[in-house]
Structure formats: C-alpha cells, structure tokens
Amino acid sequence: MSATNSYPSKVSIFEVGARDGLQNEKAVTTADKLTLIDQLGAAGLTRIEAGSFVSPKWVPQMADSGDIFRQLSKRPGVVYSALTPNLKGLELALDAGADEVAIFGAASQSFSQRNINCSIEESIERFIPVMEAAQAKQIPVRGYVSCVLGCPYEGEIQVEEVARVAEILYKMGCYEISLGDTIGVGTPLNARRMVEAVARRVPVEKLALHFHDTYGQALANILACLETGVSVIDSSVAGLGGCPYAKGASGNLATEDLVYMLHGMGIETGIDLNALITAGNNISQALGRVSGAKVARALTE
Numbered sequence: 468m469s470a471t472n473s474y475p476s477k478v479s480i481f482e483v484g485a486r487d488g489l490q491n492e493k494a495v496t497t498a499d500k501l502t503l504i505d506q507l508g509a510a511g512l513t514r515i516e517a518g519s520f521v522s523p524k525w526v527p528q529m530a531d532s533g534d535i536f537r538q539l540s541k542r543p544g545v546v547y548s549a550l551t552p553n554l555k556g557l558e559l560a561l562d563a564g565a566d567e568v569a570i571f572g573a574a575s576q577s578f579s580q581r582n583i584n585c586s587i588e589e590s591i592e593r594f595i596p597v598m599e600a601a602q603a604k605q606i607p608v609r610g611y612v613s614c615v616l617g618c619p620y621e622g623e624i625q626v627e628e629v630a631r632v633a634e635i636l637y638k639m640g641c642y643e644i645s646l647g648d649t650i651g652v653g654t655p656l657n658a659r660r661m662v663e664a665v666a667r668r669v670p671v672e673k674l675a676l677h678f679h680d681t682y683g684q685a686l687a688n689i690l691a692c693l694e695t696g697v698s699v700i701d702s703s704v705a706g707l708g709g710c711p712y713a714k715g716a717s718g719n720l721a722t723e724d725l726v727y728m729l730h731g732m733g734i735e736t737g738i739d740l741n742a743l744i745t746a747g748n749n750i751s752q753a754l755g756r757v758s759g760a761k762v763a764r765a766l767t768e
C-alpha cells in the first residue's frame with residue numbers, strides 16, 4: 468500500500484550504471500564491470516543496461532561491450548540490454564547475446580548531431596531498419612529521447628518537440644520510451660508538464676523517466692512525475708555517470724537514493740537496498756572514489 472493513492476504501488480527500476488554510468492570512465496576494467504553487473508542482479512535489479520554497441524572511436528569506454536555480454540552470467544528473470552544506434556550496433560549486440568536493445572534519439576537537433584552525428588529526421592530513418600531487424604528476431608526495442616527538459620547547446624526545448632519524437636519512436640515499435648533529462652536542468656513543475664504533454668501522445672504506462680541529478684533535482688522531479696502514472700524509472704548505481712556528448716551530464720540519479728525514497732513511501736521495487744549499496748560501494752572503490760549515493764554514504768560511513 469503506497470502513501471497516497473496517486474502514487475504507484477510498484478516501480479520498475481531500469482539500471483543504467485554499467486552503461487550510462489561507466490561510458491565516461493576510462494579506468495574501469497572489464498572484470499570490474501562484470502562484477503558490478505553480477506552484483507546488481509544479486510541486489511534484485513531485473514533490468515540492467517550492460518553496455519552499448521556504438522563506434523569505439525566515439526566512446527572507447529564501451530568498446531568492451533561485446534566481451535561484457537559474452538562473459539556475464541545471466542541470472543534468470545534479468546533482462547540485459549544494450550544501446551544500438553544503427554544496424555551495425557544491433558548486429559554486434561545480438562551476436563554478443565543482448566536480450567534487448569535501445570535506440571536513442573533526441574528532442575534537440577544540435578544534441579542529435581553531436582551525439583549520433585545526424586539530424587533528428589536522419590536518426591529516425593536510421594532507426595527504422597534497426598527496428599525491423601530487431602522485430603524480425605523478436606528482440607524488444609526501447610527508445611530514448613534525450614534533452615527533454617533542456618539541451619546543453621540549445622537551452623530550452625519545446626515540450627511539443629519532445630512529445631513528437633517520443634510518439635514517432637513509440638509508433639515505430641519501441642515498447643517503452645525513456646525521457647532523458649540529459650543535463651539534469653529540469654525542476655518539478657516543468658518535468659511534470661513535459662510528462663503530461665508526452666502522455667497525450669504516448670500511453671503513460673509506456674513512459675520511463677531518465678532524470679540526471681546534475682542540479683540535485685532528480686528525486687523532486689520524479690516525485691512530481693510519479694503522480695502522472697509513470698512507474699518506470701532509470702537510475703545509476705552510486706550515481707555513476709553521464710553522457711560524453713552533454714557537458715554537465717555527470718551525476719546520474721543514484722539508484723540507492725531512489726530506492727530509499729520509494730521504499731520510504733511504501734512503493735515496492737523488489738530491490739535489496741543493502742546489497743545495492745554494496746554493489747555501488749564496490750564499483751566506487753574500483754574507481755577510487757566514494758559512492759555518489761547519499762544513502763550509501765549515510766549508511767556506510
């Protein structure tokens with residue numbers, strides 16, 4: 468039973484630490500990544516983004532994604548997913564054993580250009596064959612829309628553009644659309660208005676929130692949006708990460724802090740917070756720093 472009837476009784480957490488979290492980190496070994504992924508599964512996470520099949524020239528930190536997918540010990544009931552910007556990425560991901568893939572677009576032309584080297588419209592054209600090939604193999608495809616609450620190059624982004632891109636990805640066949648506040652600039656009321664605008668074009672139960680915590684607003688934004696009916700949230704263990712093509716995108720929302728808030732509200736996640744903290748502390752130690760999760764620091768220092 469949740470605290471009020473307007474909040475969901477359960478939230479599905481989509482863990483992005485091993486991908487979004489580590490795509491900016493140079494000093495992480497494949498073995499450390501595998502340990503992290505295993506410990507996330509042990510903590511009860513059932514949706515784990517484990518890598519990305521992108522150009523190694525663009526994001527060298529993800530160049531070992533094939534090894535990761537080949538070597539990880541799959542836990543029953545856990546879905547291991549990968550980012551795939553194009554057909555080449557999809558082929559590599561499927562060959563390595565990814566259960567699910569994601570295409571990633573943006574609501575900002577400038578961000579699209581810098582992140583995936585093409586316009587929004589060109590990206591949609593590029594995603595069509597990826598979707599068709601994935602569907603032919605019955606591989607679920609998730610869709611990301613970046614810059615939903617602001618762009619590092621263009622500033623404010625119109626919610627109608629966010630809704631338009633989200634609807635295109637949904638109608639193309641993405642089973643879920645993750646709305647990325649890539650640089651964490653959103654605040655609760657505009658976050659909620661954005662979700663409401665998108666929900667007029669994509670069913671709210673098909674939406675996920677991917678809010679970075681750069682300005683310390685992510686939990687407040689999530690709380691405001693949970694009342695709209697969204698019940699899928701992306702987060703990153705130990706607050707690892709950020710997008711290499713978005714200055715200031717460091718500071719993903721820490722999964723530990725999210726789980727603490729949700730459990731405190733009586734919302735189920737299926738996650739063992741102590742085991743999650745251990746996973747976050749271990750990867751933080753491997754990176755030579757303390758965990759970015761406030762809850763982890765409060766409970767272990």
Ligand SMILES: CC(C)(COP(=O)([O-])OP(=O)([O-])OC[C@H]1O[C@@H](n2cnc3c(N)ncnc32)[C@H](O)[C@@H]1OP(=O)([O-])[O-])[C@@H](O)C(=O)NCCC(=O)NCCSC(=O)C[C@@](C)(O)CC(=O)[O-]
Nearest residue numbers: 520521522525552555556571582583584611613647649710
């Ligand atoms: C999309 C491309 C590939 C276009 O990059 P391009 O240079 O336009 O592509 P291309 O087709 O001309 O290929 C150039 C070279 O890359 C290779 N290549 C091409 N595709 C692949 C592939 N899939 N895997 C491996 N290699 C690939 C290709 O074979 C070729 O190699 P060369 O002949 O020069 O040796 C490039 O821009 C890219 O890799 N971008 C990825 C950027 C990225 O990973 N950004 C971070 C993830 S997005 C994010 O973090 C946001 C998110 C999702 O979390 C949500 C949010 O917070 O907002």
